[in-house]
Amino acid sequence: MQITIFGAAGLVGKRLCDQALALGWRVIAFDRKIEQWLDKEEVTPNLVVIKGYMMDATGVAKAIEGSSAVIMALTGNQESGDKSRSIGCKNIVAAMQEQKLQRLLVLGEYGVLPDVAGNYLFTGEDFPPELRERSEQYAHVWEILQQSSIRFTMVCAETIIDAPEGRAYIVTNNRLLDSGIHSIAAGDLARFILRELRAEEHLTQRVAIRNV
Numbered sequence: 739m740q741i742t743i744f745g746a747a748g749l750v751g752k753r754l755c756d757q758a759l760a761l762g763w764r765v766i767a768f769d770r771k772i773e774q775w776l777d778k779e780e781v782t783p784n785l786v787v788i789k790g791y792m793m794d795a796t797g798v799a800k801a802i803e804g805s806s807a808v809i810m811a812l813t814g815n816q817e818s819g820d821k822s823r824s825i826g827c828k829n830i831v832a833a834m835q836e837q838k839l840q841r842l843l844v845l846g847e848y849g850v851l852p853d854v855a856g857n858y859l860f861t862g863e864d865f866p867p868e869l870r871e872r873s874e875q876y877a878h879v880w881e882i883l884q885q886s887s888i889r890f891t892m893v894c895a896e897t898i899i900d901a902p903e904g905r906a907y908i909v910t911n912n913r914l915l916d917s918g919i920h921s922i923a924a925g926d927l928a929r930f931i932l933r934e935l936r937a938e939e940h941l942t943q944r945v946a947i948r949n950v
Contacts, residue, residue: 739761739763740763740764740804741763741764741765741809742766742768742802742805742808743766743768743808743811744792744809744810744812744830745769745811745812746772746811747769747771747772748811749900749924750924750928750931751769751809751811751812753924753925754809756928757928757929763784764785765785766786766802767785768801769788770789770790770791770792772789788801792822792823792825792826793829794829795829798826798830798833799833799837802833802834802837802839803837806839807841807842808842808843809844809935810826810842810843811843812845813898823872823875823878824879824882827844827878827879827882828882831882831883831888834888835887839888841889841890842888842890843890843935844890845892845893845927846876846893846944847869847872847876847894847896848895848920848946849870849876850873850892851913852944858873859873859914860874860877879892880892884942889942891941891942891943893945893947894945894947895946896921896948898921898922898927899922901925903923903925903926903928903929904923905926905950906949906950907922907927907949908947908950909945909947910945911943911944912944922947927947930947
């Protein structure tokens with residue numbers, strides 16, 4: 739299997755690359771800062787490294803050629819006014835539909851989960867104001883996905899810890915998880931994403947996830 743990972747140099751993206759390669763898959767690793775994490779010594783016949791930008795529709799389309807599935811795993815801070823997440827998703831979806839690719843996993847944020855009234859959590863008065871703009875971007879991403887014809891899943895985590903896989907996790911669809919810790923190890927998050935890519939148990943869903 740060949741997959742394309744956008745955000746491959748990020749906290750989750752790097753672990754996605756490692757785990758997918760361990761499964762024997764071919765990985766197209768795409769990121770604007772790819773050289774920070776993937777040096778020449780790490781390049782194998784199953785790993786193709788592309789330095790690129792999500793706003794570049796042509797580059798995005800080229801990166802998914804020949805892949806069976808696509809993962810958008812952007813992490814890190816977002817500068818005010820940055821629309822790379824929503825425009826990047828729009829470019830990915832357009833290219834996938836043009837190339838007749840069907841499976842897309844998107845790493846989102848818990849702010850786009852619905853509250854009891856069905857509104858986005860980030861619109862609530864108690865939601866951290868410093869996270870609202872980024873969550874709004876992921877709301878646009880969610881709306882782009884819903885309008886598409888592809889098989890998508892959005893995975894929403896509240897806090898991602900830089901830690902390897904190895905702990906149990908729980909998931910639920912379209913709601914914030916109940917009491918307990920609200921973090922997930924990057925390795926376990928990557929593990930779930932790759933599992934869901936194959937299992938397709940949460941199609942068209944916003945999946946909340948945390949470690950037990």
